[in-house]
Amino acid sequence: MKMLVCVSKTPETTTKIQLTADKSDLDKSGIQYIMNPYDEWYALVRALELKEAGGGSVTILNVGPADNDSVIRKGLAIGADDAIRVNSEDGGSLYIAKQIAAQAAGYDIVFFGKETIDYNGSEVGAMVAELLDVAYVGEASHLEMNGNTATITRDIEGGVEVVEVNTPLAVSAAKGMAEQRIPNMRGIMMAKRKPLSVVEPIDAPATTVIASYELPPEKSAVKLVDPENMDELVRLLHEEAKVI
Amino acid sequence: MVLVFAEATNGKFKKPAQEVVTYGAKTAAALGTDCVVLTLGDVQDAGDLGRFGASKVYNVSAPALAGFDSGVFTAAIAGAAQQLGAKVIVLSHNSTGKNLTGRLAARLDAGSAPGVRAVPVIDGGKFTVRKSVFSGKAFADVEILTDMKVISVVGNSIPVEANGNAVGVDSLSVELPTPKIKVLSTKRAEGITPLPEAELVVSGGRGLKGPENWAVITDLANVLGATTACSRPVSDSDWRPHHEHVGQTGVAIHPNLYIAAGISGAIQHLAGVNSSKTIVVVNKDPEAPFFKSADYGVVGDLFEVLPLLTEAVKKFKGA
Ligand SMILES: Cc1cc2nc3c(=O)[nH]c(=O)nc-3n(C[C@H](O)[C@H](O)[C@H](O)COP(=O)(O)OP(=O)(O)OC[C@H]3O[C@@H](n4cnc5c(N)ncnc54)[C@H](O)[C@@H]3O)c2cc1C
Numbered sequence: 109m110k111m112l113v114c115v116s117k118t119p120e121t122t123t124k125i126q127l128t129a130d131k132s133d134l135d136k137s138g139i140q141y142i143m144n145p146y147d148e149w150y151a152l153v154r155a156l157e158l159k160e161a162g163g164g165s166v167t168i169l170n171v172g173p174a175d176n177d178s179v180i181r182k183g184l185a186i187g188a189d190d191a192i193r194v195n196s197e198d199g200g201s202l203y204i205a206k207q208i209a210a211q212a213a214g215y216d217i218v219f220f221g222k223e224t225i226d227y228n229g230s231e232v233g234a235m236v237a238e239l240l241d242v243a244y245v246g247e248a249s250h251l252e253m254n255g256n257t258a259t260i261t262r263d264i265e266g267g268v269e270v271v272e273v274n275t276p277l278a279v280s281a282a283k284g285m286a287e288q289r290i291p292n293m294r295g296i297m298m299a300k301r302k303p304l305s306v307v308e309p310i311d312a313p314a315t316t317v318i319a320s321y322e323l324p325p326e327k328s329a330v331k332l333v334d335p336e337n338m339d340e341l342v343r344l345l346h347e348e349a350k351v352i
Numbered sequence: 353m354v355l356v357f358a359e360a361t362n363g364k365f366k367k368p369a370q371e372v373v374t375y376g377a378k379t380a381a382a383l384g385t386d387c388v389v390l391t392l393g394d395v396q397d398a399g400d401l402g403r404f405g406a407s408k409v410y411n412v413s414a415p416a417l418a419g420f421d422s423g424v425f426t427a428a429i430a431g432a433a434q435q436l437g438a439k440v441i442v443l444s445h446n447s448t449g450k451n452l453t454g455r456l457a458a459r460l461d462a463g464s465a466p467g468v469r470a471v472p473v474i475d476g477g478k479f480t481v482r483k484s485v486f487s488g489k490a491f492a493d494v495e496i497l498t499d500m501k502v503i504s505v506v507g508n509s510i511p512v513e514a515n516g517n518a519v520g521v522d523s524l525s526v527e528l529p530t531p532k533i534k535v536l537s538t539k540r541a542e543g544i545t546p547l548p549e550a551e552l553v554v555s556g557g558r559g560l561k562g563p564e565n566w567a568v569i570t571d572l573a574n575v576l577g578a579t580t581a582c583s584r585p586v587s588d589s590d591w592r593p594h595h596e597h598v599g600q601t602g603v604a605i606h607p608n609l610y611i612a613a614g615i616s617g618a619i620q621h622l623a624g625v626n627s628s629k630t631i632v633v634v635n636k637d638p639e640a641p642f643f644k645s646a647d648y649g650v651v652g653d654l655f656e657v658l659p660l661l662t663e664a665v666k667k668f669k670g671a
Binding site for chain 2: 119121122123124125127134145146200201202205222223225226227228229230231232233234235236237238239241242243244245246247249259262263264265266267268269270271272273274277283284313314315316317318319320321322323324327330331332333335336338339341342344345346349351352
């Protein structure tokens, strides 16, 4: 089975978000970047497990500038066979999806993470599926293959749905799909020699642009309530906060 | 025209559907146009959605819509939008919406804003809508540049408004592809509001010490009618199911009330919960970082505090 895992690069999870003076962008100084956790922990690892069980290949795909190569190499160190980087700056979700779709023909499964932890869009996987005219299952927490038929459990509000679908398909991975793998020394050494091909983007217009950012308002100081007096907390929640 | 896709659960329209229709009606008013609703498959009382501001409700029914296949649903919604001449499509940013927003945008070559929290601002031809990013650590104002637009709305982010009247339901016929997905089973916990939609949430962390101690959390949740949640290490240790994990790498929530007990308030946890309207923190460590993000704090042992709080809520509800 030929598998493609689309990965994105996001600020590390402990990042304190700060904005530039005109609020048009994040203040990127000092931000550490990682592979988007859903892409790394769940999508990539499940693809590798499927390859280990049934053969095939796992290719990593990233749309981004040369700085992203470190994230791609990490994916290769975890175990992917090779990688493609579409050499482009971010142009918005549909732009990215069109770049991915231009590379994704011929794969049996195209994996995504359920969302990026920066933009929280949850839309690129579905876009690629539509562009390729293949089935899409979002927020999948289990995926088993039997021949070319996948049985997939997807998270729904307060429960799960189990579906059956044939390849080719696109899927976005949520918690439960696999367990995080830490690359070992051998993987890191091998990753340096694995092929990473850089291709140029196709033309596609931006359909959205982030005009500005805003930080949430600061919380005022916490009001402490005596642990012996929970009637008082209930009164505050009812009369002051008006939430119960 | 604004077209709202209203989703039914087991054929019935609940609060999430009412919210998106309210959102669509407000967006239509800002644009000076009409809001119409599309429903798919076998549904009850669809005309009732007029009460939330829709001028018309349409329904597409076909065997291909019996199970959820994002490709088929996308064809139905996009087809309806094209027939009706709608330029803005609004849907819920729930599990169904997350399977559809991207497909619709790609199919219609539309700009999209997934996971918005407020009604769009229309200013001299610019269409800008605010969404939360970094799981709530910041907001982004996304300008949609295309004529056709797709917006998905986060649950519990705008209050439902029922100022209108029930309207008629017309059926539409749209050409649909053959489903590629076969639904084998659908399971939902009955009687519990799912976390992303919950107004009241009671959450436990590692301070609970083990799954056998969870009654202090569930008892409080039961008297409040709240949904339960947990921190990541709790679900990683299988003390609680994965779907209860909130935070930057779990579910992002925005209830009216979030009660956190035995949770330290790590930045990744806060990211998913800090847009809650009111936060109550119970922690025995007065230095716990969570107190900085809390509205109300109780410094004490949760095994003593939570049962007292449960009793106090019972007393309040009984009064
Ligand atoms: C990449 C990444 C992503 C992450 N994503 C998430 C995420 O999405 N969600 C998330 O929650 N975490 C996430 N984390 C983990 C996060 O960093 C913290 O480790 C985690 O939130 C801590 O969980 P906790 O507060 O339950 O446990 P702890 O930090 O161990 O805190 C337990 C708290 O309980 C208190 N306590 C103990 N006993 C009692 C008692 N009897 N009464 C009252 N209080 C008591 C203690 O004072 C302490 O404050 C992530 C981490 C990483 C690296």
